[in-house]
Amino acid sequence: xxxxxxxxxxxxxxxxxxxxxxxxxxxxxxxxxxxxxxxxxxxxxxxxxxxxxxxxxxxxxxxxxxxxxxxxxxxxxxxxxxxxxxxxxxxxxxxxxxxxxxxxxxxxxxxxxxxxxxxxxxxxxxxxxxxxxxxxxxxxxxx
Numbered sequence: 001x002x003x004x005x006x007x008x009x010x011x012x013x014x015x016x017x018x019x020x021x022x023x024x025x026x027x028x029x030x031x032x033x034x035x036x037x038x039x040x041x042x043x044x045x046x047x048x049x050x051x052x053x054x055x056x057x058x059x060x061x062x063x064x065x066x067x068x069x070x071x072x073x074x075x076x077x078x079x080x081x082x083x084x085x086x087x088x089x090x091x092x093x094x095x096x097x098x099x100x101x102x103x104x105x106x107x108x109x110x111x112x113x114x115x116x117x118x119x120x121x122x123x124x125x126x127x128x129x130x131x132x133x134x135x136x137x138x139x140x141x142x143x
Contacts, residue, residue: 001018001020001022001025002057003055003057004016004018014031016031017031017032017033017047017051018031018032018033019033019035019043019072020032020033020034020035021034021035021036021037033047035072037058037059037065037068037069037072038068040068040069040071040072040075043072043075043076047076048075048076049075049076049077049078049079050076050078051076051077051078051087052077052078052086052087052088053087053088053089053090054073054076054077054087054088054089054090055090055091056069056073056089056090056091056092057091057092058093061093061094061097063100066093066097066100066101066104067104070104070105073085073087073089073105074105088127088128088129089105089107089126089127089128089129090125090126090127091105091107091125091126091127092114092123092124092125092126093123093124093126094121094122094123094124095109095122095124098124098126101126105126105128106128107126107127107128108126108127108128109124109125109126110124110125110126110127110131110134110135111134111135111136111137112125112133112134112135112136112137112138113125113137113138113141115138115140115141122141
């Protein structure tokens with residue numbers, strides 16, 4: 001939810017959705033979607049194929065959980081003329097998940113890393129699109 005609530009641009013926020021299990025985030029939020037990652041098949045049909053940019057920051061980083069998030073992302077993604085998912089994807093996970101995430105969603109690990117103090121693991125960003133900003137090492141993290 002932190003990414004959604006950090007959006008500054010009102011037009012972007014108006015066109016963004018928060019998929020979250022905790023219903024406390026539904027209060028005064030017309031774009032809240034109750035989401036249980038264990039049930040990607042429950043995503044509302046009217047939202048399928050409508051997202052051109054998807055951010056995934058899951059609470060758990062196991063293969064089983066990522067498979068469910070990948071299924072949800074593919075279900076939500078817009079599609080090109082040949083019906084291939086074509087939404088831009090931005091994910092956060094640990095470096096050890098790089099090959100799995102590439103297998104599931106075709107994403108690559110980027111140089112820029114989220115700065116989150118006091119975590120056991122250093123997280124990384126992964127995307128399926130090129131970005132000058134994501135390809136730069138951030139100074140507070142270093143190589």
